[in-house]
Amino acid sequence: MSIFQKVKKNVGSLMLIIVFSKLIGMFRDVVLANCFGTSNVSDAYLIAISVPTLIFYFIGHSLSTAYIPMYNKIKSTKGETKAHDYTNIIISIAMVICTIIVIILLISPDFMVKLFAAGFDDATTNIASYYIRVSAFSLYFMTLVNVYGSYLQIYENFVVPAMVSVPRNIVIILSIIFAYYFGIEFLGWGILFAYVAEFIFLLPFVRRSGYKFKIKINIKDEEVIETFRIITPILIGVSVGQINKIIDKSLASILIIGGVSALSYASIINNAVQEVLVTGIITILFASCSELVAQGKHLEVKKKLSNTIDTMICLLIPASIGVIFLAEPIVKVILGRGNFDGNSIALTMSALRCYTIGLVFLAIRDTIVKVFYAYKNTKITTIISTTAIGINIVFNIILSQIWGINGLALATSISAIFSCVTLYYFLRKKIGDFNLVNTLVVSIKSISCSVLMGLVVIFLFRIIETFSSTVIALIISVSIGILIYFILSVLFRVPLALNWVRKITKRI
Template identity: 40%
Template sequence: MKKIVLVLGLLTVFSKFLGLVRDIMLSYFYGASSVTDAYLISLTIPVTAFSIIGTGIATSYIPMYTKISKERSKELADNYTNNVASFVIIACTVIVIIVLAFAEPIVKIFASGFEGETLKLTTNFTKISIFGIYFSGLIYVFSSYLQVKNKFFVTALMIIPYNLVAIISIMLSSFNITILAIGSVVSFAAQLFFIIPFVVKKGFKFNFRFNPSDDYLKKMIYLSLPVIIGASVDQVNILIDRTMASQVMVGGISALNYASRFNGVVQGIFVTSISTVMYPIISKMATEDNIDGLKKTLSQAIIGISLLVIPATMGIMSFVEPIVKLLFGRGSFDSHAVTLTSSALFFYSIGITWFGFREILSRAFYSLQDTKTPMINATIAMGINIILNILLSKYLGIGGIALASSISGILCAVLLFISLRKKIGSFNIKIISISFIKILCASAAMVIIAKISFRYLTRYNSDNLSLSISIIIGGLIYSILIYIMKIEDLNSIIDSIKIKFKKKNNETL
C-alpha cells in the first residue's frame, strides 16, 4: 500500500501542479474580478448539481461491486456497472433540462449578490457549462471501476488532460470570453476519453441497460442516499460561502476560490492519494470482517496524513502572503487581490489537516456500509458553518468565511473520531496522539528556522527566491527531526525500504 501511495502521490503532485498553473493563468488574465466570479459560479452549479449524486454513487459503488464479484460473478458485477452508468445518464439529462429552464434563478441562489452584467454573464456561462455533467457523471462511475481493479495511477492521471484543456481555454478566452465556458465542458470530455481505453482494456463493455428494478441498484441507491445528503451538506457549505462572499465584495468569490484551490493542492497530493488507495483495501477487509486489519490501515492513514499535512499547514500559515504573491502576484492580480486571497488562505489552512481526517474517517464508515453517521455529523457541521459564516464575516470579511469552514471541519472530524471509536473500538488512539504531538513539535521547529532563514535571505535576494530556499531549509530540518523523534509510521516505512533494499542486493549478488 505504501509504495502505491508514494507513486500515486508523485503523480498527484504533477497533476495538481497543472491545476495550480490553471488557476495562475486565470488570475493572470482576470485577477479577482466579476469575470472570474461569474466563471467560477458557472462551474460551481454543474459541479454541485452532479457531485452530490456522483459522490454518493462512487462511494457506494465500490463496496457493492466487490460484494457482487465475490458472491456472484464478474459478469454480473459488470452488468451492475452498466445499470449504474445508464442511471447516471438519465439523472444528468433531468438536471440539464432543469438548469436550462431556470438558469437565472439558479444563479441567484448560488450568488445572491450578482446583478446586471455579472448576472447575465454567469447565466450564459451556466447554460453552456451544465452539459459537462454528462462527462463528469460517467467519470465518477468508471474511475470507481478502475479503483476496484487497482488501476489507481490511471485515476490519478486523468486530471492532467482536464487541466491542459482548461489552461488552453483560459488563454484562448482573451479572443472570446465564451470559450471559458466551452472549455469547461471540453475539459470534462477530455478526462472521460482519457480513462475509457483503460476501462475497455479491463474487459468492460458499456451498454445502455437501465433496469430500475435491479436489487443491487436499489441497494446502492439506498446506501447512497445518506452519502448524497452528506455530500449535499458539503455543497451547501460551499454555496453559503460563495453567496456570502458575493455579498461582501466584488472578487470575494475569486479570492475564496484561489485560496481553497491551493489548499486543495495540499489535500490532493497527500490526503487523496492515501484515501484513494486505502478505500478499496478497507472495503475488502470490511467484507471479510477483518476489523483488526481495518483498524491498522486506518491508523497508518491518519498518521501518514498528519506526517505530511501538518508541516504543510504550518508552513502555509507562516508564509501566507509571500506564497500568494509567488503563485498569483502578476498580471491582473493586484495588491487588493493578494490581501483578500492571503486572508482566505490563512483561515482555510487552520482546518486543512482536519479536512483530511474527515475524509479518511468517512471512508472507514462507508467501507462498513454505514453511510448515516457521516451524514449526521456533516449536517451538524453545516449548521455550525452557517451560524459562524454570518457572525465571522461581519468582523473578518472573506477571512471570516474561510475560518467558519475550518471550525466546522474540525468539529466534524472530532465527531467522526468519537463515533468510529464507539463502532469498532479503539484504533491505536494513543500511538496516533503521540505521533501527532511529535509532528507538531517538529513542524513548529521547522517554521521557526524557516522564518529566520527567510528574514536573513530577503536582505540579499528577492522575496520569491528567499521563500523557495527557506522552504527547502525548513523541509530538511523537519525530515531530520521526525527521523530523530521516531514517528511510528515513518519507522515502518523506513524498515520496509531497508528490507526491499537488502533483497535487491541479495538478488544482485
C-alpha cells in the same frame, strides 16, 4: 501478492501522478489569475464552473462511494458478468437523472447564479448564466468519468483515474488564454470540452479492461435497490457539504467584488496541499478497506486506518504551519502577476491562513468517512454532516460580520474540526480503539517539531529575501524547513521519520 503489497506498490506511482496533476492544476489557476485577477469575470467563471461540479457531487460522488463496495460484493458472490450488468444499470439510471438536471440548468441558469452568488450584479449574472448554459452537458461526462474511474480502481488501476485531471486542465488553460485574447465566451466552452477530454482519455482504459456499456434500466434489481438505500444518506451528507460551499460563495459575493475569486484561490491552494500529500492515500485506503471489510478482516482495517491517520498528521501539520507562516510569499509566487494585484494577494493570503487551520482535520475527516462507507454505514456520517453545516452557517454569519471573507474561511475550518472529532468518536465506538493514544502522542510531537521548523523557516526567508528574489527565498527556506522537520522528527522519535531512517539505512 497480498492486499497490503498491492496498495504499497500503487502509492508511489499515485503520489507522483497526483503531484504532476496538481502542478498542471496550479498552472491553470495561475493563468486564470494572471488574465482576470479577482474581477467580476473571474467571479462569474468560478461560480459557473462550480454549479455543474457541485451538482455532480450529488450524483457522481454518491454513486461512486456506494458503487465500489457493492461491485466487490456482487463480483465475489455472483461473478463479474453480473457485476458488469449492475454497472450498466447504475450508469443508465445516472444518465436519466443527469438529463433532468441539464434541462433545469438550460431553462433557469439565472436562478442557479442567484442561488450560488446572491450578490452578483446584472452584468456578472448574465456572464455566469451564459457559462452555465454552455457547460451544462458536462454533467454527463463528469458522472461517466467518476463511475469508470471507480471501476478501474476496483481492478487496482489507481494511476489512470488520477491522471484524468491532466487533459481537463490543459483544455481549461487553453480556453482561458483564448478568452483573454478573443472573448470571454470561450471560458464557458472550455468547461464543457474539459470534461469531454477527461472522458475520451479514460474510455480506452475501461474498454481494455473488458467492460462495455449497454443501456440497461432495472430499478427492481435487488443490488440497485440496496445501492440506492446506501446512497440516500450519502446523498444527504454530500448535499449538506455542497450547501456549505454555496453559502460561502453567496456571502462572499455580497461582501466584496472579487471575494468569490479570493476564497476560491485560497481554497485551491489549501486543497492542493491536501491532495498532493494525502488524496492518493485516502483513495487506496477506501478501495483496500472495502475489500478487507468484505473479507471480515476488521483488525487489519483498524491497523491500516491508524497508520493512515498518523501519516497524515506527520505530513499535514508541518505543511499547515509552513503555509500559515509563509502565506504571503506563497500566494505572491503562485498567483501574483498580471491582473492579480496587491489587493488580490492580501485578500487571498488571509483567507488561505484561515482555511489552513482546518486542513489536518479535513483530511482525517475524509479518511474516517471512507471507512464508514466501507462498512456501508452512512447514517452517522449524514447526521454529523448535517449538524456541521448548521455550525458552519452560524459561524459564517457571525464571523463574516467581523472578519469578512476571512470569517467565511475560518467558519469552514471550525466546521471541519467538529466533523473530524465527532466522526472519530463514533467510529471508535463502532469498531473499537484504533490506537488513539499513539495518535495523540504523534500529534504532540509533530506540532512541536512543526512550530520549531516554522520559526526557523520564516526567519530564514526574511534574511534570504533581502538579497534574493521571493521565489528563490521561498524555495531555499522551504527546502531547509523540510530537512529541519525531518531531523527534529527523528530526535523526537516520530514513527514515520524513524521508518524512513530504517529504509535509508537498509538501502545504504
